Amino acid sequence: MVRVLIVEDQKIMQRYFEYILLQDPEFRHVDTVADAEEAVKICTYSAIDIVLMDVQTFHNHDGLKAGKAIKEACPYTKILIVTSLIDPKVLERAKSGCADSLWYKDHGEEEIRDVIWRTVKGEHVFPDVTPSVELNWITSGEISPRQLEMLRLYICGFSYAEIAQKMNCSRAGVRWNFQEMISKAGYSCKEDLIAAALESKLIVTTLK
Structure with a gap:
């Protein structure tokens, strides 16, 4: 039993x-x-x-x-x-x-x-990858893991400068990655991208 x-x-x-x-x-x-x-x-x-x-x-x-x-x-x-x-x-x-x-x-x-x-019975069962969701013109799989981490940090309250320091790149590099995500997905602004990521549960920041 x-x-x-x-x-x-x-x-x-x-x-x-x-x-x-x-x-x-x-x-x-x-x-x-x-x-x-x-x-x-x-x-x-x-x-x-x-x-x-x-x-x-x-x-x-x-x-x-x-x-x-x-x-x-x-x-x-x-x-x-x-x-x-x-x-x-x-x-x-x-x-x-x-x-x-x-x-x-x-x-x-x-x-x-x-x-x-x-x-x-002792087996470890995990999917190879997470499922993809649609983000307007693209799927979440078309966003690189590095870009996704930048988006996560921004949603968590980090500034571009803080993200750049944490991810060992320039602030201009962070800005470029956000612009690419927004452009590829066909959103008009960063806020739309953030809203879509949260609504689709692609990024979760509310766990205690």
Whole structure:
């Protein structure tokens, strides 16, 4: 019997994951909680085999941070991140020790169930790359990782000069990269590019 904890703050997704678990008699649904920090407490006093963990949970608490805490306190508990956030930083952090596997919510239930079982058995399942989203004239895959990091830093409040210092380039170089992103995507200004990146969940800056 595989004991499963669901960490998800959206009611419709809670019901969806519960439904997936009910389809397999080998799964035992232990609990569903909305807050990643609560999941850490549950795992420390309950025997949980695998946690289905969202990234952005109640109060914007960080599911990846919680996943790392659970793995450190309960080494035999597996963490499967199931998210709709396509921010490459999410996948990078998951692979760095915050989770055993990561998959995306828009995949079918059979595929998610398969990833659950593979993770329980000790396999690490991660996509090779994050999905692409449309940004007006282009897809997010046409923006280089370096440009994406510049955009992330700017959204987080860094100035062009601070981004240049952090990324070892000139302020003019930062400005050029922003102009190229805006031009390629067909936006009229930097604010439109930023709005699209946030709305599409290409960049996430609200996790606590």
